[in-house]
Amino acid sequence: MKFEDLFSSVKKIKGVGPIISKKLSDKGIENKIDLFLNLPTGAIDRRFCPKLDQLEVGVISTIFVRPVKYTIPRFRNLPNRVTCKDEYGSIDIIFFNSRESYIKQILPLNEEVVISGKVGFYKNKYQMTNPDYIQSIDKEKDITKIMAKYSSVAGISPKTIQKIYKEEIGKLKDIGEWHSQDFLKKMAWPTWYDAIYNLHNPINVSDVNKESKFYQRLAFDEIFSNFLIFSEIKKRIKKLIKVSKVINDDNLLRIKKILPFTLTESQQVSLKEILTDISSEKKMLRVLQGDVGSGKTAVAMIAAYLTVKSGYQVAFLCPTELLAKQHFLLFKKVLENENFNIQLLTSKIKVSEQVDTRFQLSQNKIDIVVGTHSLFQEKTTFNNLGLIVIDEQHKFGVQQRINLSLKGSVNTDVLLMTATPIPRTLILTNYGDMDISTINEKPFNNTTINTLAKPAEKMDDVMVFLKKRLNENDQVYWVTPLIEESEKLKLTPAVKRYEYLKKKLKVEVGLVHGAMKSEDKNKIMEDFISGKIKVIVSTTVIEVGIDNQNANTMIIENCERFGLSQLHQLRGRVGRGKEDAHCLLLYSKNIGINGKKRIQILKSSLDGFYISEEDLKLRGFGDIIGYKQSGEKDFIIADPAYHSDLFQLAKEEIENLENKDVKLEEHFSQLLKIFKKDRVLNIIDTG
Ligand code: ADP
Ligand code: MG
Numbered sequence: 087m088k089f090e091d092l093f094s095s096v097k098k099i100k101g102v103g104p105i106i107s108k109k110l111s112d113k114g115i116e117n118k119i120d121l122f123l124n125l126p127t128g129a130i131d132r133r134f135c136p137k138l139d140q141l142e143v144g145v146i147s148t149i150f151v152r153p154v155k156y157t158i159p160r161f162r163n164l165p166n167r168v169t170c171k172d173e174y175g176s177i178d179i180i181f182f183n184s185r186e187s188y189i190k191q192i193l194p195l196n197e198e199v200v201i202s203g204k205v206g207f208y209k210n211k212y213q214m215t216n217p218d219y220i221q222s223i224d225k226e227k228d229i230t231k232i233m234a235k236y237s238s239v240a241g242i243s244p245k246t247i248q249k250i251y252k253e254e255i256g257k258l259k260d261i262g263e264w265h266s267q268d269f270l271k272k273m274a275w276p277t278w279y280d281a282i283y284n285l286h287n288p289i290n291v292s293d294v295n296k297e298s299k300f301y302q303r304l305a306f307d308e309i310f311s312n313f314l315i316f317s318e319i320k321k322r323i324k325k326l327i328k329v330s331k332v333i334n335d336d337n338l339l340r341i342k343k344i345l346p347f348t349l350t351e352s353q354q355v356s357l358k359e360i361l362t363d364i365s366s367e368k369k370m371l372r373v374l375q376g377d378v379g380s381g382k383t384a385v386a387m388i389a390a391y392l393t394v395k396s397g398y399q400v401a402f403l404c405p406t407e408l409l410a411k412q413h414f415l416l417f418k419k420v421l422e423n424e425n426f427n428i429q430l431l432t433s434k435i436k437v438s439e440q441v442d443t444r445f446q447l448s449q450n451k452i453d454i455v456v457g458t459h460s461l462f463q464e465k466t467t468f469n470n471l472g473l474i475v476i477d478e479q480h481k482f483g484v485q486q487r488i489n490l491s492l493k494g495s496v497n498t499d500v501l502l503m504t505a506t507p508i509p510r511t512l513i514l515t516n517y518g519d520m521d522i523s524t525i526n527e528k529p530f531n532n533t534t535i536n537t538l539a540k541p542a543e544k545m546d547d548v549m550v551f552l553k554k555r556l557n558e559n560d561q562v563y564w565v566t567p568l569i570e571e572s573e574k575l576k577l578t579p580a581v582k583r584y585e586y587l588k589k590k591l592k593v594e595v596g597l598v599h600g601a602m603k604s605e606d607k608n609k610i611m612e613d614f615i616s617g618k619i620k621v622i623v624s625t626t627v628i629e630v631g632i633d634n635q636n637a638n639t640m641i642i643e644n645c646e647r648f649g650l651s652q653l654h655q656l657r658g659r660v661g662r663g664k665e666d667a668h669c670l671l672l673y674s675k676n677i678g679i680n681g682k683k684r685i686q687i688l689k690s691s692l693d694g695f696y697i698s699e700e701d702l703k704l705r706g707f708g709d710i711i712g713y714k715q716s717g718e719k720d721f722i723i724a725d726p727a728y729h730s731d732l733f734q735l736a737k738e739e740i741e742n743l744e745n746k747d748v749k750l751e752e753h754f755s756q757l758l759k760i761f762k763k764d765r766v767l768n769i770i771d772t773g
Contacts, residue, residue: 087257089756092119100253101246109241118254119760122282123722125301126234129291130244132202132219133231138175141205141212148202148219148229151177153193158186165215168193170201177205178213192220200226218244232288251286258282264757269739275303296728305724310736311761312721314750317740318767326369328497331396331472333365341391344420345384347529352376356523357385360501363521364389364473370499373479376525377694378658382503383413385525386475387420389501394426394453398472398497402456405478407432407604408611412633413477414456421454431457431466434604471498479504505655526695535661535692539671539685542643549590551670552621552641556593560665561614561637562621565656567647568600583643584623593620600625626656635663645671646681650701653688680704 096118097107115121132148141147151170158166166181166189179201181189193199203217219229236247263270263277270277276284281303288294295301338361342349349357356374363370376382390400402417404410414430421428429443429452440460446452450469455461471494479502540548555562564587566579584597596610596619613619615634622637626648640660645653653671661667671685687700724732743750751758751767758764 087254087260089261089759091257092122092261092760093117096121099250101249106242106246106250121250121254122258122286123304123760124236125285125304125723126236126288126294128235129288129294130218130233130235131231131291132229132233138172138177138212141175141177143205143207143212145205146203147205147214148200148231149177149214150198150200150223152198153179153195156186156190156195170199175212178211179217180213180215182216184216198223200229202229232291232293234286234288234294255283255286262756264754273303273306275299275306278303278307296725301723302729302732305729306732306736307757308721308723308761309729309732310739311754311757311763313733313736313740314754314758315763315767317744318751320371323369323371326496327367328369328499330367331364331393331398331499333361333392334395337392337395338388341388344424345387347384349384350381350525350527350529352525352527353381353385356525357388359521359523360385360389361392364393364499369496370501370521372500372521372523373502373504374523374525375504377528378505378655379530379662380525380528382505382525383416383477386477386501386503387417390417390454390473390475391421391424393473393499396472397470399447399450399452399468399470400454400473400475401461401468401471401494402454403461403474403476404456404458407434407458408607409477410456410458411608412611417454417456426453427451428454428456431455431461432604433458433460468494468498471495473499473501475501475503477503505658530662530664533661533664533666535657535667535669537657537669537671537689539645539673539689542672542674548641548670548672552639553591555639555668556591556620560639560668561617561619561634562639562641563637563656563659564621564623565640565642566623566625567644568625579643580623580625587621587623591621594618595620596622598622598624626652633662634659638663638665638667639670640668641670641672643672644674645685646673646677650684650687650704651694651698653684654694654697657688658694 094117095107096102096110096115097104099118099121102110110116110121113124115124130146132146134145135148135150136142138149138151141149149170149172151172153168153170154176155169156166157169166184166186168179168181168189170177170179170193179193200219200221200223201214201217202219203214206213206215221228230248233244233248234251235244258279261279263279265275275281276299281300284293284300285298285304292298293300296305356376360370360372360374363372374382374385386402390402393400402413404413410430410432414428417428427446429446431440431443431447433440435443443452443455444466447455448467448469460466474494552562564583566583580597580599584595587595594613596614598607598610610619610622614622614637617636638660640657642648642653642656648656657669660669669688671688673681673685683704687697687704691697740750743753755764758767
């Protein structure tokens, strides 16, 4: 096979027709390479060959038996049954949906056959239903004794998928190797071909494990290709010489005075790092990470202020309408005496106003624009963009992040902010060696959040608790989960709860959910912030950014449906004022072990770093930094829970090769193609 053929459609494979290719495509498998990188999730071991008195229920077994009797039912929907024996016992082979003639043909009476499948037990008899293999004795070797198992291609029989892999995989032999012999030898790793081959045709069950040398080799390749991209992006950015921004100390003092508080130590440090970048000749590409409520906005605002003062425009990008609006209002309020032109730009704004804002932007008439990703549509052109701030950056996919970072010009600094603290292992994973600033303290360490958990059935107790909070003049967030299966169902929990609370409570109750018009949503949020609405029922739309210091109670229903970091983020909405806060987690009967563990962790800590490390442990590979939320994932093979040392190794190897002056991009061009990284570089070069 030629290298290019890896990128041809799976339809080209013998035995892959429209039905199978559709099923594969549903799982994101379009090209041959997708198929090869779709690694087995385990292996089926057929080496257990018990005699019929040694059968074990639930175990995949290969048995050598003779059919002795057919039981053909009178009714169509009942299964056919073939009783088989060896000298030690008997077993029934059960067939659903098979024709009698076919069964008699493959299982002729009194002729020894090999059958492989899972052993069951029913009405006091051993049985095997729809066996995976039935072969005559002389063809026993045709039974694959260790067979790779693929979870993500359900709907295609294991035998079919096996065949597809068999058909194609031998042809890969001609595809080259990009790592040096020395390197592979040092690691005791197989070649790319051997790795792929053995993962799909394991000899031992352990071959398909994430720890196997075959798996490690491919995981390394994936991580390596990712870092290579980061390294290339960084190199390209480093080459750029921007016009350094002049930061005036008086202006710095002035904005600090405008803010209604003094910065925490930690905010000061991060700010200094950012300002150093901004005033240098290097384009800034920095992540500002800090727990919810750690005060990232203030830091970004100062950077924005000083950027404008040094003669540039600033774009502030938010993942939701609501957050954009809130930030916009905040900017307007804080900077009201500064004579700045600050505008909001989202897709929900009247088109004529959008057009006007875009025009003003292009004419350098706007100093700060706050908006959602419609900010970065092609039709938005900046005249003099000096800084892009991307808030809650984990809500954006990797590709989006890269695209956005490339908007503007050489002179545009980029600051990514993330409220989900990133564990150390993942910093390396997702940012390569990007610059990072961390805010690791909160302005209000004197408030605590009392976290409690209760079974949902105790709704009466919950109402007592809720009324008590309201009597103490508190405001309450009540969060319900989304039900994903259908749009209609989607709202039920929130709407139901809203109706219920409206009946039970004397105060004003509000409802917000994702499917609402954003004007309506904003109106309700405003009423909540102004204190008119006391209890707000919502789906997780409030997860990001909303800031109401007077709301200090949060009730989260069906908490078992939320991830740990998500719960922590939600909880971070409260405890932002001077009052102590309360978070009540309601769980339903079917909460699992992990759900209980998550509650324990939340009750034990308010530290986002600790919590996301625990989250990583609980989940293995998580959507901890939110790739599931953004629908994008950085890795399909590598798993930080298993391969953390490979991240370090990849980093070192890249440095090593760079020192040897290897032209990485050229040398590893095939690898980059395999993991679809070449596209990223193309965008950078053309963008
Ligand atoms: P996040 O990091 O989650 O984006 P915000 O920037 O929204 O946090 O800040 C949370 C709250 O803390 C806001 O109400 C903000 O006004 C307030 N705040 C930020 N910095 C300080 C500070 N140094 N002292 C007191 N309050 C602060
Ligand atoms: Mg924020």
